[in-house]
Amino acid sequence: MKLFAAVILVMVLLQNFDVFMVRGALGSRTMPSSYCESLRTKEIKCQRIKSYSMLQNEPKNKVLLILKKKNTKVCVPAELSWVKKIILCLDKKNGTYKS
The missing domain is CATH 1.20.5 (Single alpha-helices involved in coiled-coils or other helix-helix interfaces)
Known part of the structure:
Protein backbone atom coordinates (compact mmCIF):
# COMPACT_ATOMS: atom_id res chain seq x y z
CA MET A 1 0.00 0.00 0.00
CA MET A 31 11.24 39.79 -28.27
CA PRO A 32 13.90 40.37 -30.88
CA SER A 33 15.95 43.46 -30.13
CA SER A 34 14.91 45.02 -33.41
CA TYR A 35 11.16 44.60 -33.06
CA CYS A 36 8.74 47.52 -32.99
CA GLU A 37 5.39 47.31 -31.28
CA SER A 38 4.53 50.92 -31.99
CA LEU A 39 5.86 53.88 -33.92
CA ARG A 40 6.62 57.26 -32.42
CA THR A 41 5.80 60.30 -34.54
CA LYS A 42 6.60 63.02 -32.02
CA GLU A 43 9.85 64.79 -32.88
CA ILE A 44 13.06 63.96 -31.02
CA LYS A 45 16.00 66.37 -31.00
CA CYS A 46 19.26 65.22 -32.59
CA GLN A 47 21.19 65.99 -29.40
CA ARG A 48 19.25 63.29 -27.56
CA ILE A 49 20.12 60.55 -30.05
CA LYS A 50 23.19 58.34 -30.02
CA SER A 51 22.68 56.25 -33.18
CA TYR A 52 20.15 54.84 -35.61
CA SER A 53 19.65 51.79 -37.81
CA MET A 54 17.16 50.70 -40.44
CA LEU A 55 15.15 47.65 -39.46
CA GLN A 56 15.41 44.89 -42.03
CA ASN A 57 12.40 42.88 -40.86
CA GLU A 58 9.93 45.73 -41.15
CA PRO A 59 7.99 46.22 -44.42
CA LYS A 60 9.99 48.01 -47.12
CA ASN A 61 12.61 49.24 -44.62
CA LYS A 62 10.33 52.13 -43.70
CA VAL A 63 11.12 51.97 -39.99
CA LEU A 64 14.13 53.39 -38.24
CA LEU A 65 15.31 52.26 -34.83
CA ILE A 66 16.77 55.15 -32.87
CA LEU A 67 18.96 54.60 -29.83
CA LYS A 68 18.65 57.54 -27.49
CA LYS A 69 21.48 58.61 -25.19
CA LYS A 70 19.80 56.98 -22.20
CA ASN A 71 19.92 53.65 -24.10
CA THR A 72 16.20 53.55 -24.84
CA LYS A 73 15.12 52.35 -28.26
CA VAL A 74 12.45 54.16 -30.23
CA CYS A 75 10.93 53.17 -33.57
CA VAL A 76 10.03 55.96 -35.96
CA PRO A 77 8.75 56.08 -39.56
CA ALA A 78 11.76 56.77 -41.78
CA GLU A 79 9.83 58.99 -44.20
CA LEU A 80 9.10 61.79 -41.72
CA SER A 81 10.97 65.04 -42.38
CA TRP A 82 12.37 65.37 -38.85
CA VAL A 83 13.67 61.79 -39.03
CA LYS A 84 15.52 62.60 -42.26
CA LYS A 85 17.07 65.61 -40.50
CA ILE A 86 18.21 63.37 -37.65
CA ILE A 87 19.84 60.95 -40.09
CA LEU A 88 21.66 63.86 -41.72
CA CYS A 89 22.69 65.30 -38.34
CA LEU A 90 24.06 61.98 -37.06
CA ASP A 91 25.83 61.18 -40.33
CA LYS A 92 27.57 64.55 -40.25
CA LYS A 93 28.49 64.09 -36.59
CA ASN A 94 29.92 60.60 -37.23
CA GLY A 95 31.66 61.52 -40.48
CA THR A 96 29.59 59.13 -42.60
CA TYR A 97 27.71 61.81 -44.54
CA LYS A 98 27.99 61.50 -48.32
CA SER A 99 27.26 64.68 -50.27
Whole structure:
Protein backbone atom coordinates (compact mmCIF):
# COMPACT_ATOMS: atom_id res chain seq x y z
CA MET A 1 0.00 0.00 0.00
CA LYS A 2 2.83 2.41 0.87
CA LEU A 3 4.49 1.65 -2.47
CA PHE A 4 1.26 2.40 -4.33
CA ALA A 5 0.85 5.74 -2.51
CA ALA A 6 4.49 6.63 -3.22
CA VAL A 7 4.05 5.88 -6.94
CA ILE A 8 0.92 8.05 -7.13
CA LEU A 9 2.68 10.86 -5.26
CA VAL A 10 5.65 10.71 -7.65
CA MET A 11 3.31 10.74 -10.68
CA VAL A 12 1.46 13.81 -9.38
CA LEU A 13 4.72 15.62 -8.65
CA LEU A 14 6.12 14.81 -12.11
CA GLN A 15 2.92 15.97 -13.77
CA ASN A 16 3.04 19.30 -11.92
CA PHE A 17 6.73 19.67 -12.72
CA ASP A 18 5.98 19.08 -16.42
CA VAL A 19 3.24 21.75 -16.43
CA PHE A 20 5.60 24.16 -14.66
CA MET A 21 8.35 23.54 -17.23
CA VAL A 22 6.01 24.08 -20.19
CA ARG A 23 4.63 27.31 -18.73
CA GLY A 24 8.14 28.52 -17.99
CA ALA A 25 9.29 27.78 -21.54
CA LEU A 26 6.34 29.58 -23.10
CA GLY A 27 6.54 32.54 -20.76
CA SER A 28 10.24 33.12 -21.26
CA ARG A 29 10.17 34.01 -24.92
CA THR A 30 11.98 37.25 -25.61
CA MET A 31 11.24 39.79 -28.27
CA PRO A 32 13.90 40.37 -30.88
CA SER A 33 15.95 43.46 -30.13
CA SER A 34 14.91 45.02 -33.41
CA TYR A 35 11.16 44.60 -33.06
CA CYS A 36 8.74 47.52 -32.99
CA GLU A 37 5.39 47.31 -31.28
CA SER A 38 4.53 50.92 -31.99
CA LEU A 39 5.86 53.88 -33.92
CA ARG A 40 6.62 57.26 -32.42
CA THR A 41 5.80 60.30 -34.54
CA LYS A 42 6.60 63.02 -32.02
CA GLU A 43 9.85 64.79 -32.88
CA ILE A 44 13.06 63.96 -31.02
CA LYS A 45 16.00 66.37 -31.00
CA CYS A 46 19.26 65.22 -32.59
CA GLN A 47 21.19 65.99 -29.40
CA ARG A 48 19.25 63.29 -27.56
CA ILE A 49 20.12 60.55 -30.05
CA LYS A 50 23.19 58.34 -30.02
CA SER A 51 22.68 56.25 -33.18
CA TYR A 52 20.15 54.84 -35.61
CA SER A 53 19.65 51.79 -37.81
CA MET A 54 17.16 50.70 -40.44
CA LEU A 55 15.15 47.65 -39.46
CA GLN A 56 15.41 44.89 -42.03
CA ASN A 57 12.40 42.88 -40.86
CA GLU A 58 9.93 45.73 -41.15
CA PRO A 59 7.99 46.22 -44.42
CA LYS A 60 9.99 48.01 -47.12
CA ASN A 61 12.61 49.24 -44.62
CA LYS A 62 10.33 52.13 -43.70
CA VAL A 63 11.12 51.97 -39.99
CA LEU A 64 14.13 53.39 -38.24
CA LEU A 65 15.31 52.26 -34.83
CA ILE A 66 16.77 55.15 -32.87
CA LEU A 67 18.96 54.60 -29.83
CA LYS A 68 18.65 57.54 -27.49
CA LYS A 69 21.48 58.61 -25.19
CA LYS A 70 19.80 56.98 -22.20
CA ASN A 71 19.92 53.65 -24.10
CA THR A 72 16.20 53.55 -24.84
CA LYS A 73 15.12 52.35 -28.26
CA VAL A 74 12.45 54.16 -30.23
CA CYS A 75 10.93 53.17 -33.57
CA VAL A 76 10.03 55.96 -35.96
CA PRO A 77 8.75 56.08 -39.56
CA ALA A 78 11.76 56.77 -41.78
CA GLU A 79 9.83 58.99 -44.20
CA LEU A 80 9.10 61.79 -41.72
CA SER A 81 10.97 65.04 -42.38
CA TRP A 82 12.37 65.37 -38.85
CA VAL A 83 13.67 61.79 -39.03
CA LYS A 84 15.52 62.60 -42.26
CA LYS A 85 17.07 65.61 -40.50
CA ILE A 86 18.21 63.37 -37.65
CA ILE A 87 19.84 60.95 -40.09
CA LEU A 88 21.66 63.86 -41.72
CA CYS A 89 22.69 65.30 -38.34
CA LEU A 90 24.06 61.98 -37.06
CA ASP A 91 25.83 61.18 -40.33
CA LYS A 92 27.57 64.55 -40.25
CA LYS A 93 28.49 64.09 -36.59
CA ASN A 94 29.92 60.60 -37.23
CA GLY A 95 31.66 61.52 -40.48
CA THR A 96 29.59 59.13 -42.60
CA TYR A 97 27.71 61.81 -44.54
CA LYS A 98 27.99 61.50 -48.32
CA SER A 99 27.26 64.68 -50.27
